[in-house]
Amino acid sequence: MTRPCDAAFAIPGDIATLTGGYIYERRLLEGLRDLGHDMRHLQLVASFPDPTPAEMAAAVAALVAEDRPLIVDGLVFGAIDTAGLARVRAPIVAMIHHPLAMETGLNPARRAHLYRTERDNLQLARHVLVPSPHARAMLTERYGVSADRITIARPGVEPARLAPSPVTPPLILSVGILHPRKGHDMLINALAGLADLDWQAVIVGNPWDGAHAAALARQLAGSPVSGRVTLAGRVDADRLERLYASASIFALATRYEGHGLVFDEALAHGLPIVSCATGAVPDTVPAATGLLVPPDDPHALAAALRRLLGDGPLHARMRDAARRAGNALPGWQETAAIASRVLERLSLS
Template sequence: MRPGPAAFAIPGDIATLTGGYLYERRLLEGLRDIGHDMLHLQLPAGFPDPFDAEMAAAVAALRAVAPDRPLILDGLVFGSIDTAGLAQVRAPVIAMIHHPLALESRLVPARRDHLHRTERDNLRLARHVLVPSPHTRRILIDRYDVPGDRITIARPGVERPRLPPAPVAPPLILSVGILHPRKGHDILVAALSQLMDLDWQAVIVGNRWDAVHADALAGQIAASPAAARITLAGQVAPDVLETLYAGASIFALATRYEGHGLVFDEAIVRGLPVVSCATGAVPDTVPTAAGLLVPPDDAHAFARAVRRILSDDTLRLGMARAAADIGTLLPDWGRTTMIASRVLSRHGG
């Protein structure tokens, strides 16, 4: 059966460099490649905190989608759009939930409660839900009352590395993630500041998603005794990132929460030992043979884990081999696309 028409509604610039946007861009491209007539709706960029005019424009755009065109709706919009407006959408709505918005870091209680209620109510209107991980599926079942048979896991694919490993000296600790409190770069900097007796260098890659946090992070690095060893690189070109991955010895992300964490797959497929936190989907994504996980928000524990890998060649090389072996088993984007395609086909696309 020929793939049918569908739509994908995404806020702002689809080329934005985050794991979520990369996932959705690859999925949109993949669905088109296998024959779906995919309408890309670029919704206002203000979600999940839109102005009134942005909310109205988004509702109008979604209402205009034909009822025979299943509509995948990005989670930043789905979890925060007005429920009454969403109820007016004629197309079958398929929610794309990377992780519930109420689980973002440093939300005030009133905001957290509002997002939880809105997303819970909106999920009752969704025909189906796509999630990137078993963890997000469990959260939606346990906390949002979504029946399990209405949720499909479409794990992100991963691209094979273009460059062979070429570790640099001193050992490079690489961290990749938007400059946002949830990513825990502040914890990483605090941890690295405790490792001045070891030889290393570190690069933090990620765009300035939260300008206030990014400025605070730059100030924290400048005040650190390790300032000369830590580079806050910001957003970098894909070729530069590929070179950094090839030159790294450790991947470190002190995240406070992840619904999946595409960057972990990118590190593992490149044979990098991972240091991260036992939170959200990270334990499901980072195998024990390939990484060390510590409690979130614990810079001392994070420093100890990095120290272990830097100081123990046998441990580091063993984890690198395990990561490389596991990386050969990770799915490609074609598999992710086919899973989403089957969901669309069941609902008219």
């Protein structure tokens, strides 16, 4: 039996970083190794997508030196110098969670630059891995990538380790890095409109954007429900598992998602979801499991939360639907198997 092909995976910064994208790539790297691939982890500078000129040159040199099929993380791929990328002779697989130009808060010039760079770089990729049908459609419709060059490798999910044990008052749990795109500011605004109801809330998230994390803390301090909402920051896996088990509702007021791994985690824990109809969220959250509202609409978000908190039969139906959907989700080994087939095709072509 032929041994699976050698390959490399270029990832910026610390692979243990707690974001959905890093969790995905760490599990993918581990899964490919488990399948027998000799996977070289090429750790690039953490400053992508905004490296200094010297860091950019070093990253280009590292990619050019590779002699095996090369998966390149989207933070690098969408921002790296196109002329430098064109010098890479190894077949390139772009790992695009969502286009960089779709990030929240970019000024028009920066957005345009990232769009042009990623569009041009995508022409140099032999293949593209994406986490969702939405991401594939985005690349075909806006970036001109042919559908036959794109493979969906849906994130896997781990089964819940603890049985549900919802607390009283009901816990509203939100999980997402402290970054404007995740909409925690909208969630805090929405919760302020629910002061007449009995609930508690915890927002878990790595403080990815320090200025935004500080702004959230100030916003919460001035909120009429500040005593009922905890900005927990980064938590370890055991505490996060206990929070999922204790929660009654998962809420994320996101402004955009290329997939949204935390929604799969919420489903795996049987939690009804309140979120926003944006990006890949409608594809990731089955209709029977959640209530989706327009992004940047705290009043609609509050109304959806109020409905779930006050309608026991609706909550029970959505909880049961979430459990069924969570039980049907793929594991990480399936994600790795899809990527493995892509690498094998490249090694034979």
